Amino acid sequence: MSDKVSDLAQDSSKSGRLASLIKKTAAEKVEPEDTVLVWPNLVYLELICSMVAVAIMLFLSLVSPAPLEELASADTTPNPTKAPWYFLGLQELLVYFDPWLAGMVLPTMIIVGLVLIPYVDPNPRGKGYYTFSERKFSMLGFGFGLALWWVLIVVGVFFRGLDWSWYWPWDDWHYHQPAGAVKLVDLEIILQNLLGLSESPLVTLGRYAITTANLITWVLFLAFYAVGFTVPFLFFRDFYRRLGFVRYNLVMVMFISMMGVPMKIFVRLLADVKYVLVTPWFKI
Amino acid sequence: MAPEDNKGKIEDEDVSRRRFFTLMGLGVGWGSLFTALGGVGVGTARYMLPSVLYEPPTVFKIGTPEEYGIGVDTKLKKERQIWVVRNERGLYVMIAICRHLGCTPNFFQDQSLFRCPCHGSIYDTRGNVLGGPAPRTLWRAAVSLDPVDGQIVVSFNTRQDPDPVGTPEGLMVEELSREVEPYFLKV
Amino acid sequence: MLNLLQKIRAIVNKTQVFKSIFRHGYPDTDGNRALVMFSNVILHLHPVRVRRGALKIKFTWCLGGLTFLFFILLAITGVVLMFYYVPDTRRAYNDIRDLGTVIYFGSLFRAVHRWSAHAMVFSVWMHMTRVFMTGSYKPPREFNWVVGVILLVTTLVLSWTGYLLPWDQLALWAVTVGSKMAEATPFIGAAGPFGPELGFTAENDMAFALLGGTVVGQSALLRFYVLHCLALPLLMALFIAVHFWRIRKDGFSGPL
Numbered sequence: 001m002s003d004k005v006s007d008l009a010q011d012s013s014k015s016g017r018l019a020s021l022i023k024k025t026a027a028e029k030v031e032p033e034d035t036v037l038v039w040p041n042l043v044y045l046e047l048i049c050s051m052v053a054v055a056i057m058l059f060l061s062l063v064s065p066a067p068l069e070e071l072a073s074a075d076t077t078p079n080p081t082k083a084p085w086y087f088l089g090l091q092e093l094l095v096y097f098d099p100w101l102a103g104m105v106l107p108t109m110i111i112v113g114l115v116l117i118p119y120v121d122p123n124p125r126g127k128g129y130y131t132f133s134e135r136k137f138s139m140l141g142f143g144f145g146l147a148l149w150w151v152l153i154v155v156g157v158f159f160r161g162l163d164w165s166w167y168w169p170w171d172d173w174h175y176h177q178p179a180g181a182v183k184l185v186d187l188e189i190i191l192q193n194l195l196g197l198s199e200s201p202l203v204t205l206g207r208y209a210i211t212t213a214n215l216i217t218w219v220l221f222l223a224f225y226a227v228g229f230t231v232p233f234l235f236f237r238d239f240y241r242r243l244g245f246v247r248y249n250l251v252m253v254m255f256i257s258m259m260g261v262p263m264k265i266f267v268r269l270l271a272d273v274k275y276v277l278v279t280p281w282f283k284i
Numbered sequence: 285m286a287p288e289d290n291k292g293k294i295e296d297e298d299v300s301r302r303r304f305f306t307l308m309g310l311g312v313g314w315g316s317l318f319t320a321l322g323g324v325g326v327g328t329a330r331y332m333l334p335s336v337l338y339e340p341p342t343v344f345k346i347g348t349p350e351e352y353g354i355g356v357d358t359k360l361k362k363e364r365q366i367w368v369v370r371n372e373r374g375l376y377v378m379i380a381i382c383r384h385l386g387c388t389p390n391f392f393q394d395q396s397l398f399r400c401p402c403h404g405s406i407y408d409t410r411g412n413v414l415g416g417p418a419p420r421t422l423w424r425a426a427v428s429l430d431p432v433d434g435q436i437v438v439s440f441n442t443r444q445d446p447d448p449v450g451t452p453e454g455l456m457v458e459e460l461s462r463e464v465e466p467y468f469l470k471v
Numbered sequence: 472m473l474n475l476l477q478k479i480r481a482i483v484n485k486t487q488v489f490k491s492i493f494r495h496g497y498p499d500t501d502g503n504r505a506l507v508m509f510s511n512v513i514l515h516l517h518p519v520r521v522r523r524g525a526l527k528i529k530f531t532w533c534l535g536g537l538t539f540l541f542f543i544l545l546a547i548t549g550v551v552l553m554f555y556y557v558p559d560t561r562r563a564y565n566d567i568r569d570l571g572t573v574i575y576f577g578s579l580f581r582a583v584h585r586w587s588a589h590a591m592v593f594s595v596w597m598h599m600t601r602v603f604m605t606g607s608y609k610p611p612r613e614f615n616w617v618v619g620v621i622l623l624v625t626t627l628v629l630s631w632t633g634y635l636l637p638w639d640q641l642a643l644w645a646v647t648v649g650s651k652m653a654e655a656t657p658f659i660g661a662a663g664p665f666g667p668e669l670g671f672t673a674e675n676d677m678a679f680a681l682l683g684g685t686v687v688g689q690s691a692l693l694r695f696y697v698l699h700c701l702a703l704p705l706l707m708a709l710f711i712a713v714h715f716w717r718i719r720k721d722g723f724s725g726p727l
Contacts, residue, residue, distance in 0.1 A: 035520040039504040042521055043514065049533045050540050057544065057590065061582030068571060071564045072643035074686070075362040075380075077387040079401030081644045084630065086592045091648075095403050098419045099385055100663045103652025114620045117603070118613035126606040128724035135606065142603050164404035164416075176392075176399075184415055186450035193452075207447060274455075280447050282657075282664035283419060332680045339684055386651040387644060402648060 080164050088156030089149045095164065096265050098283055106261070110145075113254040117142075120247045137239070145258055184274035187220075187267075188213040207280040214278065221277050221284070224263075228256035342440035349375055349429075349436060349471040356409050358391050366425065366438060367391065367398075369409060373463060374470040377438050378411050379423040398422070410462070413448065413455035421448050421457050426466040442466065516715055521723075530605070534598035539711065541591035546704065548584040556636070558696035560689050563638040588630055595626050607724040615717040618710055625707050632699040635692060646687050646695070654678035 036042075069078070083091050093102040117138075125134040132139050161167035165177035192199065192213040201209035229252050233240050240248050264284075267273045277284040346360055346368065352375060357368040365380045365388065382389050387402035397414070398407040406415035411422030426442035429435070444467040448455035462468070483489050484496045498507040505519045524530065555574060556566045570577035599619060602608055608616035635646045654676060657664045661676040671677075673685050683690030 034523050036523055036526065037501065037504045038517045038519060038521055039498050039507050039514070041526055042517060045526060045528075046533075046536060049536065053537055053540055053590075054544065057541075057583055057586050058579075060586045061579055064586075065571065065578050065582040066585040067641075068564075068567055068637055069639040069641050072560075072638050072640055073362075074643065075365055075388060076640075077389075077401050077644055078640050079390065081387060081402045081641075081648070083645050083648070084589075084634065086589075086596075086627065086630070087645075091403070094385065095417050098417070099652050099655035100657055100660070103385075103649075104656045104660075104663070111620060111624060114599075114623075115617050118608040118610075118616045121609065124609070127609040128605060128607060130604055131606075139604075146600060163399045163401055183453060185452050189450050189452060274450065278450060281668070329680070332683070333675060334683050334690065337684050338690075339686055339688060384651075385648040387647065402644070 079162055080160060082156070082160070085153060085157055089152035092152040092156040092160070093261070096268050100282065101284065109254065109257060113145075113258075116250055116254065120243070120251050122242060122244075122247065141255060141258075148258075148262060184268070184272050186278050187273050187276045188217045188278060190271070190273065191216055217277050224260065225256055228252060228259070343437065345430065345433075345435040345437055346377075347436065348434050349469060356391055356393075356396075361388070361391075364438070368436075374468050375427070375436075376463070376468050377425045377427050377436075379425050379440065379443065381423065382418060383413075383420045383422060384416070384418040410457075410459055412453075412457060415454060418455075420445065421455060424462065424467045427469050428466055429469065429471075436469065516719065518719070518722075532597070532601060534594050534601055538591055538594045538598055541587045541594060542707065542711070544587040545584060545591065548580050548587065549700065549704075551580050552584060553700060558636070558692050560638060560692055563636065563692065567637040567639075588633065592626055592630055595623050599623060605724065609724070612717070612721050612724060615714060615721065618714045618717070622707065622710050622714060625703055625710065629699060629703045629707065632695045632703065635687070635695040636699065638692065643687055646691065650678045650682050650687060650691075653681050 082088065090102065090107065093106060096102070097106065121135075121138055123135050123138065125131070158169065159166055161171070161173045162176050167173055167177070188211065191197065192211070195213070197212045199211065201211050202215070203210045229249075232252070233248070243251060264276065267276065275283040344364065346364065346366070349370075352368045352370050354370050354372075357370075360366050360368060361380050367378045367380055369376055369378060380388050382400040382402065382405055384400060384403055384405050387400050389398040389400040389405070389407065391398050396409055398409075399405070400416065400418070404416040405413065405418035407418070407422055408414055411424065413419075413421060424444040426439040426444075428437050428439075430437050444462060446457045446462065448457050450456075480497060493507075494510050495503045495506040498504040508514050508517055508519045552570065555570055555577065557563065567581070570581050572578075602616065602619065631645070631649060635642045651662070654660045654673070655663045656666070656677045658666060658669060659671060659677045660666045661671045661673045661678070663671075666676060673679065679685065681691075681694070682688075683694050
């Protein structure tokens, strides 16, 4: 702890330290105690690091050369088709969300969210050292997103086989899993049957026939965001006050949307729901 | 009126006039710069959209209707990326492109299903989505009979793509509503 | 023997050629060690002195530097591979196969290129995680984090464009899937929400601009080749320069 305090102190009085450092070096030619010359200390460290890294690359290349599959042909898709590992999280998301959402909107939101991070984190503590206790929310939020991404990648790499079906490591990966054992249903159909609602639309706007069940799914969807925005505002006043209006809204849009991703996945896995919200133009 | 006052007034007017022209000059200058940059941007964007394509033909002949029996015929999948399907009423051509992300599904004769290897979409022989992430039903290509040699002419340029309805069985389109010209041959 | 070497070095250090290049002797005195950092454009990325903590690997894990190293490895092996590769759908696959079968060390260069690409994606990702964990994005370094995000995205796009070039099955289908995603972009994709309503078709939308056509074919291969070998590496180098420049100006956040 005392280390961190002293680091902070050094940081805040940096210009002062620099001035005294220059003075000292110039006047007394005395090496400051906590600094070292970059040559040779750091330069050689970097050289050794690079040599080790290049050696590892060469070793891996000799052990496992780059693969080349069959010549490209538009009429046959290899089964399964797997993207490189770093895109498999995205490919796995595509199972649960439509391409416009999984392929474009969610990645864009991830990038925008990453860009926003330094501007929505007003916490001055935890700069330049590892700490969890001083920035719990940001660590948990970022950690959750990161964990989600890695879990999706691991699933894509190790648990998806023929026809992108789920395979356990002990299953026979050469046989197709039976298809169509589980039917996927839209949430509004489930509600319609569950509550005995009418199938005829209340209003028809062009291609969009709005039924009672469809309206309920809209209410549920908007309520998810509304509750997400309101609960911290009401019960974590400190959190809201520290962030302020603009930052709070930016953080919550990103955070609630991020929580929505695993929620949709669970709804799919547990209740076989295909879409929670259906319009003729987009489906979520 | 004292001459000093008069002089001051003229200077004020002078200043405000100069200020006006300066602002106008700045406005015109910056305005034309950004307009020009915008034009370059639009032009570059248009440049990236080619006007001439050198791609495989999208209209082609596939032989006479008699060559295709009841059920799904997969023999043209490799060459033309289509399946020719005949039912009791007639014949239609489905495009072998998954509506999820464009992979080529495989037909399983024993299950009477199309299954996509990329993300596991499942279609029945009418193109309805029975499972997996596909958001719409398979395309049906426009078909017609050549009056001269009686061959089926398939066109990828016109594709049937109705809004499907979510049901407990999957995303469905009423079959009879799909069996209309130019997507169906009553032969 | 050692004495002789030292004598040779002393003589070499005094020659006009050596002085014209290095402007100081071998950096074994403090003065020369400072001078070498000033006068060498590459070493000048570093300050003259760092805090002792900078030598602790456990703070940075060398991840940023490793990412840069992989980028350089990729640039070198990439240039080497370009000597044998023609971005033509009729030739590309055979060129890559030749690299693996008949060209001396072709397989090795291609393998190093591939492994470095995997390693770079991994290390840039880990680097970002580390920077988050140590809170190093906090003021005044916010913008450098943004530059870092741009570099991350560029790295991923570079990987993706590189995937098409061998023109094998993996290439074709990875890019087909990716271009269908572009087609599903809201508002500007032919298959995206409100795309058709705004007049976008398969022949004027986002995916069409990316592929230069409606299918993954010759024009797509050429576009990806230009992006992968020229446009994106230039962009990358530009942002790497900004990234490093700002690290030098803002200093290190940690015990460095």
